[in-house]
Amino acid sequence: MTRRVAIAGVGISKFGELWEQSIRDITLEAGMLCIFDSGIRGGDIDAICIGNMSAGRFTGQEHLGALAADMGGLGNIPSYSVEAACASGGAAVRQAYMAIRSGEHDAMMVLGMEKMSDVTQTEAMNTMSVASDWEWEGLGGATFPALYALMARRHMYEYGTTEEQLSLVTVKNHANAAHNPYAQFQRPVPLEVVMRSGFIADPIRVLHSSPVSDGAAGLVMCSEEKARELTDTPIFIEASTQASDTLALHDRKSITRMDSVIISSREALKRAGLEMDDIGVIELHDSFTISEIIQMEDIGIAKKGEGGKVVEEGVTQIGGKFPVNTSGGLKARGHPIGATGVAQIVELVYQLRGEAAGRQVEGAERGMAVNIGGTGATSIVHILGR
Amino acid sequence: MVGIVGYGVYVPRYRIKTADIANVWGADPNIGKALGVFEKSVPGPDEDVATISVEAARNAIKYGKVDATKIGAVYVGSESHPYAVKPTGTIVAEAIGCTADITCADYEFACKAGTAAIQTCMGLVKSGMVELGLAIGSDTAQGRPGDALEYSAAAGGVAIIVGDKKPVATIEDTVSYTTDTPDFWRREGEDFPSHGARFTGEPAYFRHVGEGAKSLLRKTNTTVDDYDYFVFHMPNGKFPLSMGGQLRIPPEKLEDGLVVRSIGNTYSASAMMGLARILDIAEPGSKIFMVSYGSGAGSDAFVIKVEKEIEKHRGEVPTVDDYIERKTYVDYSVYAKYRRKIVALG
DSSP: OOOOEEEEEEEEOOOBOOTTOOHHHHHHHHHHHHHHHHTOOGGGOOEEEEEOSOHHHHHSOOOHHHHHHHHTTOTTOOEEEEOBTBTHHHHHHHHHHHHHHHTSOSEEEEEEEEEOTTSOHHHHHHHHHTTSOTTTTGGGTOOHHHHHHHHHHHHHHHHOOOHHHHHHHHHHHHHHHTTOTTOSOOSOOOHHHHHHSOEEETTEEGGGBOOOOEEEEEEEEEEHHHHHHHOSSOEEEEEEEEEEOOSSGGGSSOSSSOHHHHHHHHHHHHHHTOOGGGOOEEEOOOSBHHHHHHHHHHHTSSOTTOHHHHHHTTTTSTTSSSOBOTTOHHHHHOOOHHHHHHHHHHHHHHHHTTOOTTTOOTTOOEEEEEEEETTTTEEEEEEEEO | OOEEEEEEEEOOSEEEEHHHHHHHHTOOTTHHHHHTOOEEEEOOTTOOHHHHHHHHHHHHHHHHTOOGGGEEEEEEEOSOOSOSSSOSHHHHHHHTTOOSSOEEEEEOBTBTHHHHHHHHHHHHHHTTSOSEEEEEEEEEOOOOTTSGGGGTBOEEEEEEEEESSSOSEEEEEEEEEEEEEOSEEOOTTOSSOEEOGGGGIIIIIIHHHHHHHHHHHHHHTOOGGGOSEEEEOOSSSHHHHHHHHHTTOOTHHHHTTOTHHHHOBOGGGHHHHHHHHHHHHOOTTOEEEEEEEETEEEEEEEEEEEOGGGGGTTTSSOOHHHHHHSOEEOOHHHHHHHTTOOGGGO
16 A cells, blocks of 8 residues: 555646537546647556546436547446536545555546536526535525625624625636636626626625536546656645545534544545655635635634635635635636546646646646535545656 | 618617616626626617617607608517517517518527618519518516526617618628537526526636627628728627627727617617718728527628718618617616516506
């Protein structure tokens, strides 16, 4: 159990409303791009692991593992998908990490994808809502915007977090996405426009919320030995951790923190032998902007209740001490559910390889990605290093 | 040259404010500003596409000073024909005094059936098959209660008489752009249309209007600078402005045609209503660039030049503005009654 696990190549499709492309098209695109980027021969890939939440409901296609192996012409290798709601992508990365670290596989392709725009908005919302506690939350009408609105209100009540602070997260993430050619919204948004956008669930506005997106992302992961054969710039996974919490929000001691994030991020730092100060670039799971603020506190780059203030101080901007969501985050890069956890890793790899043109964090040595499911019932944390 | 020898419009008297609709559904009362639609026209309980078309056609005949017996073709474009089987066109033709020696049909292509009728009439006139052709775009559009469409689906009609003798405006050229794009539809027997929400935007409206416009600019070897006015189909007040932005058209060139703000989307009459408003005010010599859009999907683009002849015809019939200003507000309950949305009434 001492093998290091490396990422030898990454690929990502454009995120957005991809009306002209099917789930097959974007899966193939991300898969081919990560294979080309790594330089690996197709025959050297031992297995495929896919992160996807609900292709069955969104597109009518399941059994994505066999689909990907078939379409990629990768023969008879094992291939399967894993589901952990919005953390499905992170779960797929972690499955591959464990398989390679254990020695079961030497090189794997990890894919994350979701095609959400082929169904009506109502169907898309219902499909996303099944990631909540359906009997206690979803069935009663508590959509994710509604649940996060409860968290935001409570955070405002307990700590004085303001609507402007919620909006500044959007402003920052859009400014970053303006330099990300794969992002859904490659344009800055002024604060006053965010503050004027319509309410979805008071106090959450349209521009505090991640969009419905299509997209796919892929990684070639392998042993250190294999990675050194393939590339001069392997990126290593220094830690991969996962934790769970109650599925329903109302069963938690506090709804202004995510215990799963606290546990998994602390454990990841411990396993990597690092402290937060060692982390130069961070991808957080801003499905709603309040989520980014809460996770900033949970991973320890802001004191409890001071996440909004720390955003105001510019600490999480590029050039700040802890740049968060240089890709644009879920808000502006887009949030094709199963692709998100993999896309976060793709962004960290670009950053650590110094290839994030226009949004590069200078001298970043290590990065952290936090990928959560639901309102934090699942949290998967990866720490990457050069 | 083939052109418009007469045109007439009709907009029902009743209006409902979009803020009142928003109030019923608990939506943002500022929706008018967000959509660019502040009021929409509502047909009275005894109005339908046949009556609206007749009113508009009568205005067109009077405006053009034409003899209705010289009309050889009548086409009515609509997505709310009163009958599924039985033409509206025959009702209109008899009501306005056409002879029986005409060709006639109803058209349906979502919101662009009226401009398709113009193109058909142009062909018939140019080929010499008819002397005058009557093309009508008319609708009493449906919106499911609570659906986004309810804020804009309105009623109105525009009739255009196409001929080649002394036109008030010549139609210099036209092209179309057509694909199979299912963005908006209503199946047989259904009361209300369905739509693909955001899919109705970029891959539907913007692609087809944009490509139609670019195609006609290429064909005529002209640029945006060669035109004084632009009219695009107006599903709301935002789409045409945003289309204009994409084509780098100065907003003031779109302003005069934006009737959607005060009467809503009159569907098959929408782009034609914008054109009519411009014909009401434009100086002879002005050049107008119009692109209609029909879901399903396609666009018809036209280059139209206003002729000096127009000055001899103005003042004969009510203008678009006359109809816009002639209004009686109704609240949502009266609107629901007029639009037969109260199920218990049958």
